[in-house]
Amino acid sequence: MTEKQRMLAGEMYDPADPELAELRLAARLLFEQLNTVSQQDRVRRDGLIRQLFGSTGEQIQIESPFHCDYGENIHVGENFFANFGCVILDVAEVRFGDNCMLAPQVGIYTATHPLDPAERNSGREYARPITVGDNCWIGGMAVINPGVTLGNNVVVASGAVVTKSFGDNVVVAGNPAKVIRTIEPTS
Template identity: 65%
Template sequence: MTELEKMLSGNLYFPSDKQLTALRKQCRQQLDILNSTCQTQHKQRSQLLKRLFGSTGKRLYVESSFKCDYGQNIHVGESFYANFNCVILDAAKVTIGDNCMLAPQVGIYTATHPIDPVQRATGIEFAKPITLGDNCWVGGMAVINPGVTLGNNVVVASGAVVTKSFPDNVVIGGNPAKIIKQIEPQRDVEN
């Protein structure tokens, strides 16, 4: 297996591999263009994101500065929005559903390292995929850790550190995050 194949399959891999290094460099070049494009140039920014990400819905908007490792492992649904200074470390697949919003300085991190110090010192790492269901709202400075899956309609409180998965229709917060309350979605909303 190549280091890229190892990375995407959740096995230990060396991020210093030439192919992975080249992919990250290519991503950073695309990010430099995106982050230097004026916020009022919505169409151009959207086109740049659609080339950067693995897949997207028709409508998406990401404020600058945005950072990620590869871009191609990020898959977002319809009406995706990420506010300022979002970081997505996408060494594994990141799947974000429809109508999701990320507040400023949200971190979504698939990459992780061995706990054993000798093994960690070699530079080896591994990654676990992250999934956010439809209609998720992640508050400012929240962190989503490797391997987490959030159900539909989940609200993550500002500053939360999400270390485990949660079901649909909950508000979570704290460090580590826990369920604060259940959400009863309204079926009919009148204007």
């Protein structure tokens, strides 16, 4: 098994592997371009995003600066928006449904490290995928931790640290995030 295969399978892997280092560099070169292209050049910006991400819907907008690890492990549905300062550590897959919005400085982190210090000091790490359903809004400076799944119509309050999964139609807030309200969809 290659280190990339181990990484995507959620097993311990070596991030210093040459193939992974090359893929991260390619992503950084793409988001470096994205972060310097004028907002007026929508065609070029869209092309760079589509080249960077694994898959996208037709409508996508990302405000610069944007940063990620690999890009190819990010999949977004239709009508995706990420505001300034978004960071997605896509060591594992990150999937967004349709109509998702990320406020400024949102962090989506699939990467994680062993708790045991000897294992952690080895430099090896692992990751857990993140899935966000349709019609979700993640507030400013919120953090979504490895392995989290959010259902449809979820709102994550600003500054929340989401450490576990939540089902549909809820507002979550706090550190660690908990349900503070249920949403009654109008349609």
